[in-house]
Amino acid sequence: MRSTAVKMVKIPSEDKRWRLVNAAMRRHGNKPDALIETLHTVQEAFGCLDDLSLRYVAANLQVPLSCVYGVATFYNFFTLKPQGEHNCVVCLGTACYIKGAPQILESIQNRVHIKPGETTPDKKISLLIARCLGTCGLAPAAVFDGEVVGKLTADAATDKVEGWMKS
Amino acid sequence: MIAEELPKIAAQEREEQRKFKHHIFVCSGTACLSAHSDQIQAALEKDVEERGLDHVCAITGGGCRGLCASGPMVSVEPAGVLYQGVKPEDSSEILEKLDAEPVKRLQASTETPFYKRQKKVVLEYAGTLDPERIEAYIAAGGYGALLKVLTEMTPQQVVEQITRSGLRGRGGAGYPTGLKWSTVAKAQGAHKYVICNGDEGDPGAFMDRSVMEDYPYKILEGMTIAAYAVGADQGYVYVRAEYPLAVKRLKAAIRQAQKNNLLGSNIGGTTFIFQIDVRLGAGAFVCGEETALIASIEGKRGVPRPRPPYPAEHGLWGYPTLINNVESYANITPIIRNGADWYSAIGTEKSKGTKVFSLTGSIQNTGLIEVPMGMSLREIIFDIGGGIPNGKRFKAVQTGGPSGGCIPEQYLDIAVDYDSLLHLGTYMGSGGMIVMDETSCMVDVARYFMEFCMSESCGKCVPCRVGTAQMYDLLNKITQGEATLDDLAMLEELADMVKHTSLCGLGQGAPTPVQSTLRYFRDEYLSHIVDKVCSAGVCKIHQYAEVVR
Numbered sequence A: 001m002r003s004t005a006v007k008m009v010k011i012p013s014e015d016k017r018w019r020l021v022n023a024a025m026r027r028h029g030n031k032p033d034a035l036i037e038t039l040h041t042v043q044e045a046f047g048c049l050d051d052l053s054l055r056y057v058a059a060n061l062q063v064p065l066s067c068v069y070g071v072a073t074f075y076n077f078f079t080l081k082p083q084g085e086h087n088c089v090v091c092l093g094t095a096c097y098i099k100g101a102p103q104i105l106e107s108i109q110n111r112v113h114i115k116p117g118e119t120t121p122d123k124k125i126s127l128l129i130a131r132c133l134g135t136c137g138l139a140p141a142a143v144f145d146g147e148v149v150g151k152l153t154a155d156a157a158t159d160k161v162e163g164w165m166k167s
Numbered sequence B: 001m002i003a004e005e006l007p008k009i010a011a012q013e014r015e016e017q018r019k020f021k022h023h024i025f026v027c028s029g030t031a032c033l034s035a036h037s038d039q040i041q042a043a044l045e046k047d048v049e050e051r052g053l054d055h056v057c058a059i060t061g062g063g064c065r066g067l068c069a070s071g072p073m074v075s076v077e078p079a080g081v082l083y084q085g086v087k088p089e090d091s092s093e094i095l096e097k098l099d100a101e102p103v104k105r106l107q108a109s110t111e112t113p114f115y116k117r118q119k120k121v122v123l124e125y126a127g128t129l130d131p132e133r134i135e136a137y138i139a140a141g142g143y144g145a146l147l148k149v150l151t152e153m154t155p156q157q158v159v160e161q162i163t164r165s166g167l168r169g170r171g172g173a174g175y176p177t178g179l180k181w182s183t184v185a186k187a188q189g190a191h192k193y194v195i196c197n198g199d200e201g202d203p204g205a206f207m208d209r210s211v212m213e214d215y216p217y218k219i220l221e222g223m224t225i226a227a228y229a230v231g232a233d234q235g236y237v238y239v240r241a242e243y244p245l246a247v248k249r250l251k252a253a254i255r256q257a258q259k260n261n262l263l264g265s266n267i268g269g270t271t272f273i274f275q276i277d278v279r280l281g282a283g284a285f286v287c288g289e290e291t292a293l294i295a296s297i298e299g300k301r302g303v304p305r306p307r308p309p310y311p312a313e314h315g316l317w318g319y320p321t322l323i324n325n326v327e328s329y330a331n332i333t334p335i336i337r338n339g340a341d342w343y344s345a346i347g348t349e350k351s352k353g354t355k356v357f358s359l360t361g362s363i364q365n366t367g368l369i370e371v372p373m374g375m376s377l378r379e380i381i382f383d384i385g386g387g388i389p390n391g392k393r394f395k396a397v398q399t400g401g402p403s404g405g406c407i408p409e410q411y412l413d414i415a416v417d418y419d420s421l422l423h424l425g426t427y428m429g430s431g432g433m434i435v436m437d438e439t440s441c442m443v444d445v446a447r448y449f450m451e452f453c454m455s456e457s458c459g460k461c462v463p464c465r466v467g468t469a470q471m472y473d474l475l476n477k478i479t480q481g482e483a484t485l486d487d488l489a490m491l492e493e494l495a496d497m498v499k500h501t502s503l504c505g506l507g508q509g510a511p512t513p514v515q516s517t518l519r520y521f522r523d524e525y526l527s528h529i530v531d532k533v534c535s536a537g538v539c540k541i542h543q544y545a546e547v548v549r
Helices: A017-027 A032-046 A051-061 A065-074 A094-098 A101-112 A154-166 B005-018 B030-034 B037-050 B088-096 B134-139 B144-152 B155-165 B177-186 B207-214 B216-230 B244-259 B290-297 B326-338 B340-344 B377-384 B418-423 B442-456 B462-479 B485-501 B505-509 B512-520 B522-531 B542-548
Strands: A086-091 A125-130 A142-144 A147-149 B022-027 B057-062 B074-077 B081-083 B193-198 B234-239 B275-280 B321-325 B354-361 B367-372 B394-399 B406-408 B432-437
Touching (some): A086 A154, A101 A125, A147 B030, B037 B088, B207 B216, B207 B354, B216 B326, B290 B321, B326 B340, B377 B394, B406 B512, B442 B505, B442 B512, B462 B505
Antiparallel strands (some): B394 B432
16 A cells, blocks of 8 residues: 655646645655545645546546545545535534524525535535534534524525625 | 653743733634634733733633533633623623622523533533643643653553543443453554544534544543553544534644654653644544544545454554544543542443533533433433423433434433443434424434435445435335335334344444334324324425315
8 A cells, every 4th residue: 555656747737726735645645545635635725626636636646546536426525516606504413403404404595596515507606514513502503604603593594695696 | 851841841831820810711612613702802802902901811712611502601710700692892891890790791600500510521621721732731730641651650551540440432332442442452563553533423413523622632642641552653533624623723732742742752751652643534424433434544435344353453554453532532631640440430330430412402501511421311401401491391312313312201310321321222422412392303303314324324235325215215205294004114124124234333323213213202103104293393294284275
């Protein structure tokens, strides 16, 4: 498993974000076990894992592309599609579920007309669901653009989303 | 750092702290942060400076006080005053009343059963420790246990202490920790690894998140002691990517520990070498299973493999590996510091020590609690938890996440420990406790967990991959009022099959919510099937609506 000297494949473009990706791989000695950590870095830098980045990471870590694709699709945290300008993650953990999260999700869905995991055609809003955010004390909760909002109501959630639609 | 330096750092830090007459801690846990506790801290810092109080009053982002629903929490030490629901504009009032009577409007009583009935071992120093400074941890007695172990004890003695303490794995199954440690210690291998399982995937559970956020040093110290005991040279903390604050604090803690020679080479001036790295999870529930977690650290898909061989003999990259849960490691330092006898005096005959629970759902005091093993569910829910809000009636409490079951009212007086919960058809799990009132439909709850297991199934073994999907379909039919009694019989048969033939804990545990709700709430299933009625009013049974019309 533990490969020694690795010949690096040239970066796909002059985009400076590739340097972050290279740094992540180097930090783990360009070894195959750096795969998940590297994919985290790619997603953080580029927003999603596209075809080009998967190929690049596969070549540099000397992992078959099929395995890279397997890992990228196995874990829920990774996304192969670009995300919208804003994103809304509704928590569907047990505490949120019994405190009305399904109704909140439904009202948002009715407003933006997309299902969880999808992005609106104008690329403005992505709707996602989370298994549990760990903020059960504030159930029901959702994350709007990285900000956790607890004790959420369906009205407050749709207001927030409508604000994005108008912006 | 060598052993003699530790007291010096502690004394220096205490001296530093004594300069301040007041110490204000603003909770910086995820729950309080999302209620904007960072703005409160900023407001307090600004006000302190403007009033020229910066030499008498220190402001620190502290740990969780437990009562998450009443956040943001602010505490003033050493007066021991606790404020709840604080807003940034309250800062000047809090500062004005530092030397006077506390602000009544915001004050939270610490005399309530919520605080009085708890026993803090894992969550010691509750909320009054800066989670981002190693000096604060050392001043509070931190790393004393590690240096004691390194200078006064042999690895065998450490294992013996942990065995004698009676500590059992806090991840849920309750395997004796000492036994696990001694197996890894005896195993042969050129390398050995120590892993901390921080992939807290159970929905409705956030104990480990809180422990990692508030006590990162305590986990590192516990892991380092474990590494010494089993002879490991490398450790990994596997944390969910969904817990960014925990990741940030653990990484910072590792850096500070390295700087102080408490991690790395020559730890504490001895020849002991141990390194810890953080590995991020990527949102797969199955990675809480130890062999799947190991695969994930190796950079692969998190798919479990058959055991034996157990990770204790054949783990990460084929080497002997010790895997414990976050809370298990957090118990190690108190055990070493106070002795195995002190620890084993807490709890019940077969379950020693305390357990941290996250109390959520339909309950007054949602938050994080730590109680001795053996406390009754009634005390936990009605005394500490404050009972059910809005005059609703208690229906059931769910423990153990998607692999656990529901406990009805008639068993509220049982003493909570590993064995009593197993006896009731559920299990301890990592410590999520979700209280449900009469507005929750138990069939819908079973369906909810089955959906969870179905979509989280890794797909490797057939019983879990196909069985959970079939069971979900049947449960869906029941909640839609379209099922027959034959479907119910099929559901029970499948539950038994999936439980006994699945490869790992995910599949083996998946039928538990169904089996336990069938055991205690069979009438609800029957009313969905026969009468086409959901008494809780949760399920939308179309057929019934048509008949009425």
